[in-house]
Amino acid sequence: MGTARDIQRSKVYGWQWGMEEYNGHKLSRPQSIKYVNQMFRWHTTANIKGARGMWTPAVSFNTRLRRYSGLASHDRTKITLTDTKDIPIELWTVAHEVAHCVTPNEVCTTTGGAHGKLFMRHLIEMLIRFKVVKMSLSELEASAKAAGVKIAPRTHSLRVKRSASYL
Numbered sequence: 342m343g344t345a346r347d348i349q350r351s352k353v354y355g356w357q358w359g360m361e362e363y364n365g366h367k368l369s370r371p372q373s374i375k376y377v378n379q380m381f382r383w384h385t386t387a388n389i390k391g392a393r394g395m396w397t398p399a400v401s402f403n404t405r406l407r408r409y410s411g412l413a414s415h416d417r418t419k420i421t422l423t424d425t426k427d428i429p430i431e432l433w434t435v436a437h438e439v440a441h442c443v444t445p446n447e448v449c450t451t452t453g454g455a456h457g458k459l460f461m462r463h464l465i466e467m468l469i470r471f472k473v474v475k476m477s478l479s480e481l482e483a484s485a486k487a488a489g490v491k492i493a494p495r496t497h498s499l500r501v502k503r504s505a506s507y508l
């Protein structure tokens with residue numbers, strides 16, 4: 342299956358980089374691993390009985406790569422976080438990469454690519470749930486929309502579909 346064009350990627354980055362909180366919560370390596378696990382479990386196993394068999398992304402650190410703050414592997418099983426003097430690990434980046442890991446590739450092809458609408462819904466949920474931003478959910482949605490970033494409706498979240506509850 343081919344990869345859909347990542348049509349709103351630059352808009353998503355523009356929105357993130359313009360947010361005060363994007364550089365607001367630095368993490369140590371152990372803290373970042375803890376957040377990856379907590380975020381992933383919160384998204385995937387909420388109210389699922391016997392969610393065994395679901396993977397938790399493996400986290401590694403890059404001390405040389407300077408171009409990206411984080412990367413999620415295409416198979417969604419690995420996260421690489423840049424950890425350098427210039428680019429320390431940020432909580433927002435962790436949420437961003439986990440949002441990639443919980444958004445299936447096959448869904449990305451119908452929702453605007455890797456940084457498409459469903460990715461954005463999952464990212465926004467994490468930013469609120471893990472208090473990366475101090476805004477309300479509606480305020481955060483409005484800020485993304487004002488930057489031209491499209492977001493899937495709240496009910497389209499795969500977490501919400503599984504757990505039938507919202508945040």
Ligand SMILES: [Zn+2]
Nearest residue numbers: 437441455456
């Ligand atoms: Zn990304």
